[in-house]
Amino acid sequence: MNFLLLAANQQTPFSYLPVAIQLLVGIGFVVLTIGASQFLGPKRSTADKLINFESGIPSVGNARQPMAIKYFLVAILFVLFDVEVIFFYPYAVNFKELGQEGFWAVIMFVAFFLSGFIYIVKKGALDWED
Amino acid sequence: MKAIIAATVLGVILMFAGLFVKEKKSVASLAVFLLFVLLGVNIWDLVTTAPNETLSFFNNMLRVDRYALWFNTLMTGCTLLYALLVSKEIQRVGSHVAEYFALICFILCGVYMLSTYNNVLILFIGIEILSIPQYILAGSDKRNLKSSEASLKYFLMGAFSTGILLMGITLLYGATGTFNIIQYTFLQSDMLSPMALAGILFLMVAFAFKVSAAPMHMWTPDVYDGAPTPFTAFMATIVKASAFVAFMRLFSVSFGAISSDWMMVLAIITAATLFVGNITAVFQQSVKRMLAYSSIAQAGFMLFAVLAVNATAWQGMMIYAVAYSVATIGMFAVLMKMKDYTYDGFNGLAKKDPMLAAFTTVFLLSLAGIPLTGGFMAKYFVLLAAVEQGKMMWLVIFALFMAAVSAYYYFRVIMAMYFKQGNAELNTEVSATDRFLLAITVLLVIVLGAAPNLILNI
Numbered sequence: 001m002n003f004l005l006l007a008a009n010q011q012t013p014f015s016y017l018p019v020a021i022q023l024l025v026g027i028g029f030v031v032l033t034i035g036a037s038q039f040l041g042p043k044r045s046t047a048d049k050l051i052n053f054e055s056g057i058p059s060v061g062n063a064r065q066p067m068a069i070k071y072f073l074v075a076i077l078f079v080l081f082d083v084e085v086i087f088f089y090p091y092a093v094n095f096k097e098l099g100q101e102g103f104w105a106v107i108m109f110v111a112f113f114l115s116g117f118i119y120i121v122k123k124g125a126l127d128w129e130d
Numbered sequence: 131m132k133a134i135i136a137a138t139v140l141g142v143i144l145m146f147a148g149l150f151v152k153e154k155k156s157v158a159s160l161a162v163f164l165l166f167v168l169l170g171v172n173i174w175d176l177v178t179t180a181p182n183e184t185l186s187f188f189n190n191m192l193r194v195d196r197y198a199l200w201f202n203t204l205m206t207g208c209t210l211l212y213a214l215l216v217s218k219e220i221q222r223v224g225s226h227v228a229e230y231f232a233l234i235c236f237i238l239c240g241v242y243m244l245s246t247y248n249n250v251l252i253l254f255i256g257i258e259i260l261s262i263p264q265y266i267l268a269g270s271d272k273r274n275l276k277s278s279e280a281s282l283k284y285f286l287m288g289a290f291s292t293g294i295l296l297m298g299i300t301l302l303y304g305a306t307g308t309f310n311i312i313q314y315t316f317l318q319s320d321m322l323s324p325m326a327l328a329g330i331l332f333l334m335v336a337f338a339f340k341v342s343a344a345p346m347h348m349w350t351p352d353v354y355d356g357a358p359t360p361f362t363a364f365m366a367t368i369v370k371a372s373a374f375v376a377f378m379r380l381f382s383v384s385f386g387a388i389s390s391d392w393m394m395v396l397a398i399i400t401a402a403t404l405f406v407g408n409i410t411a412v413f414q415q416s417v418k419r420m421l422a423y424s425s426i427a428q429a430g431f432m433l434f435a436v437l438a439v440n441a442t443a444w445q446g447m448m449i450y451a452v453a454y455s456v457a458t459i460g461m462f463a464v465l466m467k468m469k470d471y472t473y474d475g476f477n478g479l480a481k482k483d484p485m486l487a488a489f490t491t492v493f494l495l496s497l498a499g500i501p502l503t504g505g506f507m508a509k510y511f512v513l514l515a516a517v518e519q520g521k522m523m524w525l526v527i528f529a530l531f532m533a534a535v536s537a538y539y540y541f542r543v544i545m546a547m548y549f550k551q552g553n554a555e556l557n558t559e560v561s562a563t564d565r566f567l568l569a570i571t572v573l574l575v576i577v578l579g580a581a582p583n584l585i586l587n588i
Contacts, residue, residue: 013324115142122149 073125084113131187131194133202134242136171140164141235148228158217161231165210168238172203186248190310193248201245201375201448204585205368208455209238211574212368215463215567216360218558223358224270230361233263237369244376249309250299253376257295257340260372261288264365268357280356287349291339298332301325314384319391330385330392334399337377341370343433344402347426351410354422362418363462366425371451374429378436378447386439396437397525404430404532411539418471420539421461424497427536428454431512431529437522438515445586446511452585453504453578457496460571464490467564469555476543477552486560487547489568496575498540499533504578509533511582 052059091098091106098105120126144161151157176199179185185194213220213231221227240260247253265288269281299309305326306314317326339346354362385392407427414420432454435447464486468475480487496505516526547554577584 112142115146119145119149 070128077120077125080113080116084110131175131192131242131246133168133172133175133206134239136168137235137239137242140168141232141239144228144232144235148226148232151228154221154225154227157228157231158221161228161234162210162213162217164231164235165206165213168235169203169206169210172199172206175199176203191249191252192243192246193312194246197444197448198245198375200585201372201451202242204448204452205241205245205372205455206238208368208452208459209234209364211456211567211571212364212459215459215564215571216363216466219360219466223360224272226270230267230270233267234364236263237364241368241372244372245379247376247379248311250302250311250380251309253311253380254292254296254299256376257292257373260369261292261340264288264361264369267361267364268353270361271358274356274358276356277358280353283349283356284353287339291336291346294332294339295336298329298334298336301329301332305329311380311384315387317385317388319388322388322391327391331395333380334392334396337373337380338399340373341377341429341432342426343399343429344406344426345399347403347406347429350426351419351422354425355416355419359418359462359466362422363459363466366421366462367455367458370425370429371432371455374432374436374451375447378443381436382439382443389439393437393521396433397522400430400433400437401525401528403427403433404529408532408535412535414539415473416471417465417468417473417476417543421458421465424536424539425458427532428458428497430532431509434512434516434522434525434529437525438512438519440515440519442511442518443515446508446515449504449511449578449582449585450508453496453508453575456571456574456578457493457503457505460489460568460575461493461497463564463568463571464493467556467558467560469557473542473546474550474552476546476554477550479547479554482554483556483560485565486568489572490547491544492572492575494540494543496579498537502576502579504575504582507579507582 052063087109088106091102094102144157144164147157147160151160175194176196179194179196179199181196183196186192187194213234220230223230237260240256240258240263243252243256244260247256265281265285268284269278271277302314302325303309305323306317308314335346339349342350354366357365381389381392381396403426407423407425407430411420411423411427414423428450432447432450435443435450437443438446465471467486476490479490492503496503499505499509513526513529516522546552
């Protein structure tokens with residue numbers, strides 16, 4: 001293992017050798033396990049085994065059905081507000097150091113965010129009945 | 131940097147205008163008015179900055195010089211011209227007119243960031259601000275399957291290329307420990323690490339994608355063809371030109387001193403772009419698709435400015451951006467008036483509407499690079515830059531040959547208009563205002579060709 005430490009300490013492309021080995025091991029593991037189960041596992045394919053598993057009951061219809069876009073919309077809105085909150089954490093930690101300027105910067109950020117929120121509400125993105 | 135703030139705020143105002151103003155026409159007029167305001171803000175920025183003065187903003191994230199401000203002003207002017215010419219067509223695309231214009235304002239914000247960035251992170255944000263509204267605009271004709279396909283294709287490919295850009299930025303950061311593009315100038319040819327070289331290559335590939343240079347051009351024809359024509363006109367002109375300025379800013383300011391290391395790769399990209407763009411354009415049946423390939427071919431010429439890395443190249447880029455934008459916007463404005471986008475759709479236009487045919491001829495002559503038009507001066511300056519640099523003579527000769535090929539497909543439209551029998555059907559009546567605006571566009575093309583110094587001496 002000494003040569004790996006040596007490699008890591010040098011500032012050359014050679015110092016990426018441990019990374020390359022790690023990569024090979026990672027890929028090798030996946031290929032090996034999946035390949036082994038493919039070759040070693042018993043294969044008895046029947047029609048029953050090829051259908052989708054739905055808790056033991058016979059499957060009904062196609063799994064690919066159109067979904068209301070509202071779900072997607074709500075998910076996206078959740079992500080947006082989640083990100084907004086994440087931005088508050090570093091601000092809260094540095095609240096004092098950032099002072100007035102930081103305060104107004106955050107106010108501006110929230111104002112832009114709110115205007116987006118008002119926009120989507122006015123556009124009716126959150127109206128569930130239609 | 132007042133223009134960046136103004137573009138954002140005006141975009142938000144337009145978004146809200148869409149909620150309260152239901153009349154499409156008044157929204158469009160408001161948008162044109164706000165673009166006038168934006169142009170005013172740009173001019174204000176320009177006149178308050180002395181020549182040779184360089185300002186930096188946001189902890190040196192943006193570095194504003196006279197060239198960038200002048201470029202921004204000209205691009206805003208082109209956008210205004212575009213909005214005036216096609217506002218009727220934009221109203222016909224769908225019901226969200228205010229949003230379309232708001233997105234155009236946001237794109238302009240990205241344009242301003244791309245021409246002034248001093249930090250590759252701002253470059254990344256600028257490219258995102260530039261691209262994301264385009265994905266939406268490409269798919270704005272929601273019921274049209276081709277438009278949706280264009281949007282999805284553009285989004286997936288664009289996201290992928292942005293990933294490559296970020297990878298390049300990461301590698302360069304690893305090699306140099308900085309995001310500042312000025313500090314990249316300390317990269318030396320004889321001690322370039324493989325990491326830095328790989329980073330430069332990744333950045334080049336990402337930029338080549340954004341400016342649709344071969345072999346990263348595959349998305350262009352489908353996206354430009356599928357997107358609603360008014361938005362194709364915007365994507366192919368102002369957006370492409372500003373992506374080029376960003377490309378040039380990084381490769382000339384940061385990597386100019388080590389140009390011998392990347393020049394050959396870019397030269398091959400340029401040759402491929404010229405070849406693929408021009409040769410494929412010859413075989414097109416639809417004028418809209420031909421213009422998409424022509425925009426690839428024109429990108430090949432603009433790449434000369436990036437390749438040459440000298441003062442003439444900067445001038446060439448400026449005039450190419452403006453001349454190409456004006457002529458292409460004009461050409462698309464005419465195309466939108468036609469019912470049939472194929473070459474046959476133009477048959478006999480000269481008999482039916484001689485004025486429109488004459489305008490179209492001027493735009494096409496400019497795109498082909500015939501003297502006395504802006505397109506000629508643009509090609510002249512970028513090729514002059516390459517000749518002055520002197521390492522790429524084979525490429526210059528190849529480009530001249532390809533320019534001759536390009537005349538074929540541009541003149542095919544002129545042939546159809548003047549020498550073929552037919553009844554060119556118009557989509558809408560060409561109003562007096564349209565004629566006036568087209569005449570101004572034609573005038574701009576000719577003035578640019580006769581007196582390019584008007585926009586070069588700033």
